[in-house]
Amino acid sequence: MRTDGDAARCRRLLLVAATALVLAGCSGGSYTWGWHVVSPLTDQGQSNIAFLTGGLWQTIAVSLLAICLSIPLGLLVALPGFARNPWLRLVNRAYVETIRSIPILPLMLWVYYGLPVLTGLNFDPFTAGVLTLVISDSAFEAEIFRGGLQSIEKGQHEAADSLGLGAFDKLWYVILPQAIRRILPPLGNQFVYVLKMSSLLSVIGVFELTKKANELVVTLYRPLEIYSFLILEYFVLVVIVSAGVRWLERRLAADQRMARR
Amino acid sequence: MAQPIIRLEGVAKFFGTFQALKDVDLEVALGERMVVCGPSGSGKSTLIRCINRLEEHDAGRITVDGTELDDDTRHIAKIRAEIGMVFQQFNLFPHLTVLRNLTLAPMRTRGLGRKEAEELARHYLARVRIPEQADKYPAQLSGGQQQRVAIARSLCMRPKIMLFDEPTSALDPEMIKEVLDVMVELAKEGMTMIVVTHEMGFAREVADSMVFMDEGLIVEKAPPARFFAAPASERARLFLGRILAH
Numbered sequence: 001m002r003t004d005g006d007a008a009r010c011r012r013l014l015l016v017a018a019t020a021l022v023l024a025g026c027s028g029g030s031y032t033w034g035w036h037v038v039s040p041l042t043d044q045g046q047s048n049i050a051f052l053t054g055g056l057w058q059t060i061a062v063s064l065l066a067i068c069l070s071i072p073l074g075l076l077v078a079l080p081g082f083a084r085n086p087w088l089r090l091v092n093r094a095y096v097e098t099i100r101s102i103p104i105l106p107l108m109l110w111v112y113y114g115l116p117v118l119t120g121l122n123f124d125p126f127t128a129g130v131l132t133l134v135i136s137d138s139a140f141e142a143e144i145f146r147g148g149l150q151s152i153e154k155g156q157h158e159a160a161d162s163l164g165l166g167a168f169d170k171l172w173y174v175i176l177p178q179a180i181r182r183i184l185p186p187l188g189n190q191f192v193y194v195l196k197m198s199s200l201l202s203v204i205g206v207f208e209l210t211k212k213a214n215e216l217v218v219t220l221y222r223p224l225e226i227y228s229f230l231i232l233e234y235f236v237l238v239v240i241v242s243a244g245v246r247w248l249e250r251r252l253a254a255d256q257r258m259a260r261r
Numbered sequence: 262m263a264q265p266i267i268r269l270e271g272v273a274k275f276f277g278t279f280q281a282l283k284d285v286d287l288e289v290a291l292g293e294r295m296v297v298c299g300p301s302g303s304g305k306s307t308l309i310r311c312i313n314r315l316e317e318h319d320a321g322r323i324t325v326d327g328t329e330l331d332d333d334t335r336h337i338a339k340i341r342a343e344i345g346m347v348f349q350q351f352n353l354f355p356h357l358t359v360l361r362n363l364t365l366a367p368m369r370t371r372g373l374g375r376k377e378a379e380e381l382a383r384h385y386l387a388r389v390r391i392p393e394q395a396d397k398y399p400a401q402l403s404g405g406q407q408q409r410v411a412i413a414r415s416l417c418m419r420p421k422i423m424l425f426d427e428p429t430s431a432l433d434p435e436m437i438k439e440v441l442d443v444m445v446e447l448a449k450e451g452m453t454m455i456v457v458t459h460e461m462g463f464a465r466e467v468a469d470s471m472v473f474m475d476e477g478l479i480v481e482k483a484p485p486a487r488f489f490a491a492p493a494s495e496r497a498r499l500f501l502g503r504i505l506a507h
């Protein structure tokens with residue numbers, strides 16, 4: 001079912017892309033295409049592709065780091081939201097509402113150029129970029145965690161409490177493992193979002209995919225072809241991430257089916 | 262009467278402006294088997310849930326085995342360690358196998374090693390007569406089996422007191438007996454028990470005392486013989502008439 005949906009969505013997207021290209025080709029009748037700059041069939045194309053995909057590891061590293069760090073931070077931000085103490089709940093709300101309302105790019109500029117002025121700490125672009133994504137992402141993930149944790153029945157909490165499990169044990173062994181199954185789909189969307197937002201790091205000079213493309217555009221002046229290739233790169237990455245998330249979902253669903261039988 | 266292990270003095274509980282418990286006094290002796298009955302909404306669940314702090318009482322004192330139940334988390338932990346609870350809806354952990362449901366709390370809170378904890382778990386699974394289900398998931402069991410797992414899970418913590426909140430109300434009729442049998446056995450071994458139930462056959466067989474509640478009040482407390490033969494209050498008479506008619 002889902003795989004069919006994916007294939008259909010993929011076909012639809014390619015169709016739209018192809019149509020757009022054809023239309024672009026027709027309307028800009030005088031434009032001479034220069035696909036050779038990113039063609040794997042020519043030497044120049046190959047070396048350009050090597051240059052462009054040279055940003056791949058940075059993009060992957062930035063995204064992975066941001067995701068891995070933002071998950072625990074998001075959980076840490078979500079938890080005070082359940083506290084009895086209203087001040088702790090306020091900390092949760094203040095963090096989430098503030099961070100969610102700041103666009104990522106200004107936040108990144110602030111962390112990279114502003115924070116050193118305030119603290120004397122200098123971050124390299126990579127660190128500043130990852131830090132920005134982690135902060136921003138954690139606010140969204142905190143909300144995802146909150147929803148997931150809230151969705152677990154009261155009876156599960158009560159059983160754990162009555163057995164004398166402490167707050168951490170209850171969360172770690174009883175509540176979280178059940179919540180994960182419900183959290184995974186929105187968390188997967190968040191992974192895709194982080195991957196796409198990593199492109200903003202090009203602005204502060206991290207040599208990830210987008211920065212690489214910018215560099216090449218400046219030297220070759222083939223924005224249409226090169227940025228098309230860039231979009232294709234992200235498209236492939238997103239498809240891979242989505243497939244990975246769905247694989248995980250299916251595995252967990254299979255666990256659950258077994259548990260239902 | 263022996264020294265009470267549970268004592269409630271003037272306990273009140275509000276949900277918003279609604280008063281679910283009104284000035285409840287109650288003593289439960291060590292080894293006593295108490296059955297609590299009364300119409301739906303009379304405060305039976307609230308009463309026993311206050312005893313292990315699933316609900317927080319708003320007034321009065323609750324003392325369990327010499328420890329007063331207050332905001333001190335150490336007191337709450339100590340009291341919860343002595344009390345096991347069985348719920349109407351079982352509340353097993355659906356993502357864990359039966360064995361893991363039983364070993365989790367002993368390993369985390371009593372510091373047992375895995376081997377020890379599994380031995381303990383298998384011992385209690387045998388006692389509730391489902392030793393062969395250890396590696397299944399809760400959803401793979403029948404309701405009666407699940408409730409017996411829940412009882413075994415509580416027993417693994419070696420509680421001094423067991424609370425039961427309508428343990429058979431969610432079960433199909435043919436499974437009620439297998440759960441009641443386990444509870445009768447437990448009662449015969451001298452476990453201190455407070456059981457909220459409408460199973461009057463069970464009450465007649467094992468109860469030392471009957472408590473009848475209505476509208477947040479303990480209306481009557483009496484030995485079962487007297488309670489069933491000649492309830493003192495009109496409300497208890499009406500209630501008994503209704504449920505014994507079935």
Ligand SMILES: Nc1ncnc2c1ncn2[C@@H]1O[C@H](COP(=O)(O)OP(=O)(O)O)[C@@H](O)[C@H]1O
Nearest residue numbers: 276279281299300301302303304305306307308
């Ligand atoms: N969490 C709650 N919030 C609001 N009202 C509640 C809550 N729990 C119980 N009550 C109310 O308190 C009264 C007693 O409930 P309960 O102790 O569950 O009764 P019983 O177990 O005797 O059926 C009922 O009127 C019920 O609606």
Ligand SMILES: [Mg+2]
Nearest residue numbers: 305306307427
């Ligand atoms: Mg009830």
